[in-house]
Amino acid sequence: MLIVTCAIIIRERKILICQRSSTMNLPLKWEFPGGKVEPGEDEKATIVREIKEELHLDIEVVKRLEPVEHDYPTFRIRLVPFIANVVDGELVLEEHADARWVTVDDLDQYDWAPADVPIVEQLKADALWN
Ligand SMILES: Nc1nc2c([nH]c(=O)n2[C@H]2C[C@H](O)[C@@H](COP(=O)(O)OP(=O)(O)OP(=O)(O)O)O2)c(=O)[nH]1
Numbered sequence: 001m002l003i004v005t006c007a008i009i010i011r012e013r014k015i016l017i018c019q020r021s022s023t024m025n026l027p028l029k030w031e032f033p034g035g036k037v038e039p040g041e042d043e044k045a046t047i048v049r050e051i052k053e054e055l056h057l058d059i060e061v062v063k064r065l066e067p068v069e070h071d072y073p074t075f076r077i078r079l080v081p082f083i084a085n086v087v088d089g090e091l092v093l094e095e096h097a098d099a100r101w102v103t104v105d106d107l108d109q110y111d112w113a114p115a116d117v118p119i120v121e122q123l124k125a126d127a128l129w130n
Contacts, residue, residue: 001069002077005047006034006116007084008123009059014101015123017110018055021097028097030110032081032119047082055099056092059084065122070115079115 009016009032018033020026035050037043044061051059065081093099102110107120 002075003037003043003080004034004077005037005043005050005080005082006032006119007047007051007059007061007082008032008065008119009051009057009084009086011086011101014103015107016055016091016099016101017107018093018096019098020113021095024095026113028111029113031113031116033096033099037080043080044082047080047084051084052089054093054095056089056094057086058088060087065119068115068118072114077115079119081119 020029037046061082061084063083067078067080069078
């Protein structure tokens, strides 16, 4: 099982969503940015590190949500979502094809990585940023 963290970064009631590049696994799918937990690494440390590496943003974690498990054809993933705020930095895309700040009502318009769909549904239901 691959353990992957992802960040739901909220600013001014919008959520940052990112599009995977054409050379990544799950090309051009939209996701919440993040990455794999390294051996011995704390999940919260992973998400802070990945967001700095991929987007040049410093985040503070607000809350951990329930992990989602998903079976892809060739691997199984546990996706661990964290609600986070930006504390410093300007957005730079080191790996992604695109990134957008969107409202919760816009989330349905994107072609999500399949593992993210339950997280999108949870966000629509819970209005966690209120
Ligand atoms: N980061 C991220 N990965 C996701 C999400 N949903 C989803 O299915 N995945 C999958 C895609 C990849 O197979 C895996 C994470 O890979 P990654 O390429 O983002 O992780 P990484 O930065 O640690 O990888 P690497 O390039 O360093 O090897 O999880 C998501 O919302 N965010």
